[in-house]
Amino acid sequence: MGNCCKSREKEKKKDASNEVQEKQKIESDIKQSFQDQSDIMKNSYCLQPSISYFDDNHSDSILNRSDEEILEIKQIICKNKAKPQIQKKNIQRNYSPKRDQKQNESEIRLFSSQKLIEANKISKNKWYHEKYHLINRKRMNNRINSNTFEQQQQNLLNTYESNQQILQNTYEYHQQNIQLIQEQQHQYVQNTNEQNQQITYEQQKDNLQIDLVTTYMSVEPFNEEDKVYQSGSECSEYDLSRPQEIDYICYSCQTKISQNIYQIECLHHYHYNCLLELIIQQIDGKKLQVHCRCNQLIRTKLLAIILQQQNKMNDQDQNQDIMERYFQNQYDFLTQNLY
Structure with a gap:
């Protein structure tokens, strides 16, 4: 300066x-x-x-x-x-x-x-007049330039301050977003773990229900130690006490079941022969899956358990043929869609 x-x-x-x-x-x-x-x-x-x-x-x-x-x-x-x-x-x-x-x-x-x-x-007066205006113009230009320079400096300072404020706000906003994302991820992981635990629990429940679906039950006068349920694999027995006699109705023939009660996942009860007839009828009809009369799916594992029980009661070759036809229907369907 x-x-x-x-x-x-x-x-x-x-x-x-x-x-x-x-x-x-x-x-x-x-x-x-x-x-x-x-x-x-x-x-x-x-x-x-x-x-x-x-x-x-x-x-x-x-x-x-x-x-x-x-x-x-x-x-x-x-x-x-x-x-x-x-x-x-x-x-x-x-x-x-x-x-x-x-x-x-x-x-x-x-x-x-x-x-x-x-x-x-x-001409001399004109020259003086022009000279006077030229000097004044120079002074005004110098003053304008100085004011412009000061204004530019002030604008630059204001711009720098505003940029600093914007950067600070942006940093805080990103920090908030990062914290929010971390919380959401933690909540998602927690929810996923809970869902997995629930799914595992449901699977275990289904597996246990499948194991207990096929019951071999005889409705007789009540004894103190009456065998109520017997699993298809006959690995475990459950001793249950009943205060009174329970009547079970077959969902297919609508008659009372006295023995060999089979309960499927939809909680409907069948005679063994009625359930076997329903399974054979659907397999012969080229159905890919077997359903209850209420249209509830009967799992393949349950079919295997029923047929294993049938192997003990009847001819083993016939039941093996039923399972082969069941799987052949599924194989034909897959090969037909692939080729």
Whole structure:
């Protein structure tokens, strides 16, 4: 800032000295022009009037009014009294065309010189006026530039502060998003674990239910230790006590079941023969899956358990043939869709 102020002061001093020199030069030029014009007018107008001579038939005549006015103007300008020397002769004087031409030329020169002086003054005044406007324009431009620079600096500072604030807000927003995402992931993992546990529990429940589906039950008078359920694999027995007798109705023939009760996943009860007939009927009908009469799916594992029970009661080859037909239906369906 100090160097800028010093340079500005030097420029101002230089401009002031240039203005003084130019002013002095203009004044000297004006004085010289006035001197030159005065010399020109003296040389042009301080002349003796010419007198023309005519024939002796004409008489002498005096100068007219216009000639006298022209002489008075010449005397005022030249600051001298014109002393025309007139030779009186016995001839008549008349207006001279040559003298008239010279007088007109002198008037034109006088008028031109006056116009030149006025034009010179006007041009100098115009030059001063333009110089004044140029200096003011420079000052205004300097002031505008300084104001513009300050405004730009302020704008840059404001922009920097706003950018810093935006960055801070963006960082906080990202931190909040990261925290929210972490919480959502934790909640998702927790929910997934709970769902997996529930699915595992349901699978275990289904497996246990399948193991207990096939019951080999005889409805007889109540004893203290009555075997109620027996699994298809006969690996475990469950001793249950009943306070009273329970009646089971077959879902297929709607008759009371006295023994060999089979309960499937939909909790419907069947005679063994009724359930076996339902299974064989659907397998012979090329069904890919076996369903209860309520349209509930009977799992393949349960089918295997029922047929294993049938192996103990009847011919093993017949039941093996039933399972082969069941799987052959599924195989045919798959190969038909593949090829």
